[in-house]
Amino acid sequence: MSDLETFRAETAAWLEANCPPEMREPMTGEEDAVWGGRNATFKPGQKEWLDVMAAKGWTVPDWPKEYGGGGLSRAETKILGQEMARLKCRSPLSSFGIWMLGPALLHFGTEAQKKHFLPPIARGEIRWCQGYSEPGSGSDLASLQTSAVDKGDHFLINGQKIWTSYADKADWIFCLTRTDKNEKHKGISFMLFDMASEGVTTKPIVLISGQSAFCETFFDDVKVPKEYGEGVSSVVYEVNKGWDVAKYLLGHERSMISGGGSEGATSLGAKFADQVGRDEMGRLDDPMLRAQMAEMDIEVLAFRAMAERFGDTFKAGLCHPAQPNMMKYAGTEINKRRHELIMAAGGSEVLEWESDASNGGMTARSWLRTKANSIEGGTSEVMLNVISKQILRLPGA
């Protein structure tokens, strides 16, 4: 048996032995996700599963052991994922700390910062949120105005962030601030601070689809120490170099969102034909909708091939660095159209917003939620700008 085969067998045995049975049931909704943090609440099995995985470093299997990770190789990490999927083990921890801040710290952080911040993330003890967008700074993120003024031993933060997911539930924030008003991109810093600090308030945002995880977050004379201990600066990388960190993370985020179009990619026509009805020839009995659904089948199957190709070329280093922008653009636009068709197939029944029959308007709320796909994580317009400039090399205006 090769080393990897041994690893697979041992991993499987360990998972079988240690994963609580509740954690091998399919998730039934967002509330089944474990986010950890100071005020974490757990359902049966969740805490046990988190703790046992964290103890092995397997909440972040490919992070180095000294930062709370599992120290696994890329191949081993993949095997762990495969075995968890095969045995239907749930993810032990959902975390912006793992998905966003961690990669940034691993790439830009000092040794002291990594040692200080990463292990509590891996153990699910500290829950993070992201402070990027501001009301006046959406697509043009670098125009952000939240100020951080140097007061010797601390920075004084004033301003407002928007779209901070779960800000009302997070313990700490990684936040872009303006440390130089005379520069644009070169006047931004990437800062870490406690959401329990005096002067931080949050307010949930109601979306057109209903309640949401998004918040507005206000900073009113918030004091952020320059250091949280020896060498543990509150600024990642350097003051006024936060844009480099942000760009790194934005690329990361875009390639995560881009899968949109292939989600639930079964044929809509096949799914809805009996519900809408069939004509004498057995065809979906709304010829125009049938035509649109057939077009959507083409779009979805072709995009699924694209997603496969993107993944393969990305891994092999053969993919244009700006290709995630194309994936994000195409995937989100297809997904929006797909949900339009779902609404059309559902007719008046899915227009209901609060009835039991409509499951609280679930179909309509999902449809509305997709409209954000082409806005969040970089608008479609920004994606098209990037493609035209970086891939097609079209001249600047």
Place this chain on the structure above:
Amino acid sequence: MSDLETFRAETAAWLEANCPPEMREPMTGEEDAVWGGRNATFKPGQKEWLDVMAAKGWTVPDWPKEYGGGGLSRAETKILGQEMARLKCRSPLSSFGIWMLGPALLHFGTEAQKKHFLPPIARGEIRWCQGYSEPGSGSDLASLQTSAVDKGDHFLINGQKIWTSYADKADWIFCLTRTDKNEKHKGISFMLFDMASEGVTTKPIVLISGQSAFCETFFDDVKVPKEYGEGVSSVVYEVNKGWDVAKYLLGHERSMISGGGSEGATSLGAKFADQVGRDEMGRLDDPMLRAQMAEMDIEVLAFRAMAERFGDTFKAGLCHPAQPNMMKYAGTEINKRRHELIMAAGGSEVLEWESDASNGGMTARSWLRTKANSIEGGTSEVMLNVISKQILRLPGA
């Protein structure tokens, strides 16, 4: 009987008496149009019809009598048109002189210019062509470079025009030239000169659809006299004010082209269903094409309503002055899509380019020809620019 009713009766009687029978047959092709000019060739009846109409001034019924027109009121002109249509009388004369230069001279010309140039146009003696676009100046027409240098008693013209329709058959040209290199719009003059002048050469342009009326026209040290007689300047309006004349004519041209979408606006589906075939339910047996043709029915019927509304509001002075741009944009784009569907319905048969069966590739050539609709007379992009600026009042870049 009112005056107009009397006029109608008399006109009908006169037309019945004077229109040669050949001139009441439907036109069978472009070659049935009478363009006049020095080298005019006529088919039976054409010359007689032109002469008798010109004698009454009815080649240009609404022009004043002193310039060769009929001196008819707007109401009378309309009645003449109606009676000619009712009696199926052909138009006696096709002429850029009538359609383009005439209106410009009537608006901007001096009395002497009108007396000199208009009557030969009305009689079909002089055939004109239009010298506007240049290879480097398409959408940005005002960047034209054909130079006219003041040499005392004449201008010396050098440069090149493109898209000069029938330049190879025209006697004279109305031509935009650059008389001031230091200005853009204010350095252009609107000049009239003889195509037989030394140094003028033309070359027909072959289009993707085949032979065309378009030419390239070259000016190599062409001498244009400043005057063709007492007060008959070769420049219309003033030197360096030609852009005003050109703008006036461009607006004129756009409202003429905008009718595109409603031409031949019968239902494509109804027309092609039997040819493509029908399924068991009697529907056009290509469900996707049927869906597209049904969409096209909607587009065409809605645009036809728009054309009616445009005409009505235009006449009543209720229409936004930039509305012709919207009509031109929408009409030409619909027409292009319409011809794509005609090609799809025709399948491999209409791919033939030179066969008898395909009538020399007529369907394919028409399809290709429509691609110019959204380019000539102002591109779709220019139309959209104008709409966004002049109607929506969106800010400049």
Place this chain on the structure above:
Amino acid sequence: MPLYLNEDQQMLHDSAAEFMKGEAPVAHLREFRDRQCKDGFSHALWKQFAEMGFTGIMIGEDEGGLGLGHIEAGTVLEEIGRNLTPSPFLTTAVAGVEALNAGGKTLRDKYFPGILAGETVLGLAIDEGAKHRPDQIGMAATREGNGFKLDGKKQFVVQGGSADMLIVAARTSGAAGDDKGLTLFAVDANAAGVSRDSARLVDSAMAAHVQFDGVTVDADAVIGEVDDGDTVLRRLLNAGRAGAAAETLGVGAGSMDITVDYIKGRKQFGELIGSFQALQHRMAHLYSEMEIARAAVLKAQQMLDEGSSQAELMVSVAKAKAGRATALSVKEGVQMHGGVGMTDEYDIGLYMKRDRALQEFMGDANYHTNLVAEMHGY
């Protein structure tokens, strides 16, 4: 007749615009939504509609109305659309009145006074499935004594919960799919055997599922002729569809206007985003689509008013074209608003929701596009 509003129509349009903007702007919708109003509209506003004369537009002058037509009703509906005003105007004063106009004087005398006073609300009990398929009506009306007994279920009866009378399409002969055999009934919404179950829709309107269990009506309840309900139903549908197209047009125009305003004010990258050519071209295209839709809607209304035999074709063109253009308008609206367009705080999302509900009302663009193909025989 030229294809634009004449002076009187323009005046009516202006007064409707002023009225809606003043009395029932988007804030009015929010108010009724947020207080979870069970009817989904303001009865006081409905009385104001009556005072303005709106509810009598399509009622004959000899019966106390204004004796006007589809164009005039459309001017009010456009402004309802532009302000997202919740009201029973379309179902009651347009489609409902048009159906009653096709019936006998007894029913008109019974219901018109209440409509003219802004007191009566009508519900349209036509659809039986999730999609509008009036050719598939199967609900049974069986003869019983001097009248009929109704059994079956209707869906998507907008404002059905607060309706005083329901116009019910049911089969007195034949089966679903047959051309003939329908009869339309005016049924007291509170009659024994009628049960209504309302749900709030995505646009905050209330729509009812209505169950009829052995509901008895006498012969006077028949609108028009027995077994010839198709004639009445067509008038009802033409009025409702043209009306819905006009309201849709208002939604699209309102959405376009607030979006143009937004991009004229929002800066990114140091420039107003409205100065970006890509957005300009998309908005100019949208403008063109909305203008064409407006012409199509007006043409359909004019043809209905003239009694043209081609009116039904044009009504479907109008409903489809207005639907497609407005769908584009709200889609572009939300996208160009960016993040804030996704928030409940901004109005653009409400336009998207109303558009969605109007798309389904009396047949979506797909339904009407297919009808156009069928009317053209292919």
Place this chain on the structure above:
Amino acid sequence: MPLYLNEDQQMLHDSAAEFMKGEAPVAHLREFRDRQCKDGFSHALWKQFAEMGFTGIMIGEDEGGLGLGHIEAGTVLEEIGRNLTPSPFLTTAVAGVEALNAGGKTLRDKYFPGILAGETVLGLAIDEGAKHRPDQIGMAATREGNGFKLDGKKQFVVQGGSADMLIVAARTSGAAGDDKGLTLFAVDANAAGVSRDSARLVDSAMAAHVQFDGVTVDADAVIGEVDDGDTVLRRLLNAGRAGAAAETLGVGAGSMDITVDYIKGRKQFGELIGSFQALQHRMAHLYSEMEIARAAVLKAQQMLDEGSSQAELMVSVAKAKAGRATALSVKEGVQMHGGVGMTDEYDIGLYMKRDRALQEFMGDANYHTNLVAEMHGY
């Protein structure tokens, strides 16, 4: 297998690219068009194809070919598309060879040497109407003695006029519309009773109407089994469609590239038109569509090479998606070129013409989109 070209495939692609660009660029097409060449392609070039090994890509190694698959054939076809190269490669070396691969050794021994030498040209006599409807084949093949007698007419036989052998699909039993009963025949193009009438197409290729009047063939001419021609036809069609999709992709990519180059060089209003955001967004969208089409085509080829049961579905997806994306590419290409795009002098119009012909070849995007719906059972 990862979804990109492996090293060998990439090398083949590069050599095809270099070859086409050097030996048969767009100027080559113009030359053959302008001299009104009756075959529509260069026989000398066809021999060069053979020397490059291209004609043997899909012929087994034991029969003198390279023993490669659809991906490799696709790399050559993409470059054919990009350069608008006229050649019988798709009909002969891809679809034709694939059909013969499904047949017996006798036929392969008869035709493969000529194909490997670049001497033999095959024509595909499948379509009988103006639209591709292989399920509606009605041409009769009646048993006569030891063989068959063919009667009927075929259309759109590309390069049929210069073909040495025609692959003919005809009915040995059943009627048009039946699943079974087809048989495929290898028919000498010069056999008695075969008459061919060629017409030049919009893209300057030559296509023949072929009439069969009592053409007799013996049993050896059957490709595959009698009455089971469907099996062979499917292989032929899958290869032809995937191949046409690959060629289409090349047309779209070539058209996009020359358009990007054009707008990088053309100035209006004092600026390069490629700097206008509206054009940039349209080109970026086109890029995205072309990338997706490329992935779909490669996936279809890979599934064919793997013998996947889902390959046919993906072939239809690829033909449809490549068709739509390339139609967009040539449409945007001509429009962005402006007036010169309408002239014969510039190449972009030739791309539009080739795209049009390829759309119809073996089913247009509408046909394949409908097939996808049918394969999904709705």
